[in-house]
Amino acid sequence: MTTERRKRGRPPRTGGHEPVTKELIGKVALDIAGAEGFPQLTMRRLATEIGVTVRALYNVVADRQEVVDLAAARLMELLPVHEFDTDDWQGTVRRVYREARAAYRSVPRATLISLDETVTPSEVPVKRIIQPERFLAFLVAIGLSLENALAVRGFFLVEVFGFTLLVDYRYDRSDEQIRQMMFHPVPRPWLAAHPEVDAPLSRQVAAQPAGTADDLFAALVERAIHTIEGLRQT
Structure with missing residues (x-):
């Protein structure tokens, strides 16, 4: 049995989970904001939709403001x-x-x-x-x-x-x-x-x-x- 430890808070990349990237965060954030409005875009809600922990999100983004920026960029891409x-x-x-x-x-x-x-x-x-x-x-x-x-x-x-x-x-x-x-x-x-x-x-x-x-x-x-x-x- 391996003793190597996964980085704390980072979600596993097996078991069907898509790797958590800024691109994925921006996409899901825009999906939430587009359907329900930006007030509903919380870090907890985002984590739930992606299927990871809130801590896992903070391994990829600094804060909610970065999430908003990613959603805005995704909106422009559309x-x-x-x-x-x-x-x-x-x-x-x-x-x-x-x-x-x-x-x-x-x-x-x-x-x-x-x-x-x-x-x-x-x-x-x-x-x-x-x-x-x-x-x-x-x-x-x-x-x-x-x-x-x-x-x-x-x-x-x-x-x-x-x-x-x-x-x-x-x-x-x-x-x-x-x-x-x-x-x-x-x-x-x-x-x-x-x-x-x-x-x-x-x-x-x-x-x-x-x-x-x-x-x-x-x-x-x-x-x-x-x-x-x-x-x-x-």
């Missing part, structure tokens, strides 16, 4: 590198919106990272700096002033973040009945419970088949294109 085509700027805008939505939709509550956490500046991926620069350059190239380009990028972030949080997050986790009610100004059961309330337009809409999250997002993107068209300099 984001697509957009291709900007000034000759087809409308198609480009549609694609950028769709790609961003798809990425954030997979980890919707992680979009609140700027509210819940502070990422260490030196650990911010270079991609996080280059992507906004390329987006702004595209908007300026199609005829927007820098001031209006900044505004359009702000609209884009609010719309994509807001949609993934307020619409996709619930839509993806609900049954068909809830999904139908989400797109009515007033849910049908509420209207039925208050027949005395004069709300003919809401009742008319509630009596019609509801759309889908994709329908609503497509309409949002077309409105964004209309806004950009109005801001372009001729």
Whole structure:
């Protein structure tokens, strides 16, 4: 029998356990934050999800802040590198919106990272700096002033973040009945419970088949294109 001792606190690398690496920690941390929010990302919860002890985590990372930085880096890795085509700027805008939505939709509550956490500046991926620069350059190239380009990028972030949080997050986790009610100004059961309330337009809409999250997002993107068209300099 060997007398060699494993480093204290480090999890065994046998028995089905995946070796605990920074890459694994970042992935699992983002999974937790994306589904439940960063407040739920504790070292104990992270250790439980990975299947190791808390002490084992501290063999790999210094503290929770490093875990947040790793999750932020992982989030940036998920984001697509957009291709900007000034000759087809409308198609480009549609694609950028769709790609961003798809990425954030997979980890919707992680979009609140700027509210819940502070990422260490030196650990911010270079991609996080280059992507906004390329987006702004595209908007300026199609005829927007820098001031209006900044505004359009702000609209884009609010719309994509807001949609993934307020619409996709619930839509993806609900049954068909809830999904139908989400797109009515007033849910049908509420209207039925208050027949005395004069709300003919809401009742008319509630009596019609509801759309889908994709329908609503497509309409949002077309409105964004209309806004950009109005801001372009001729």
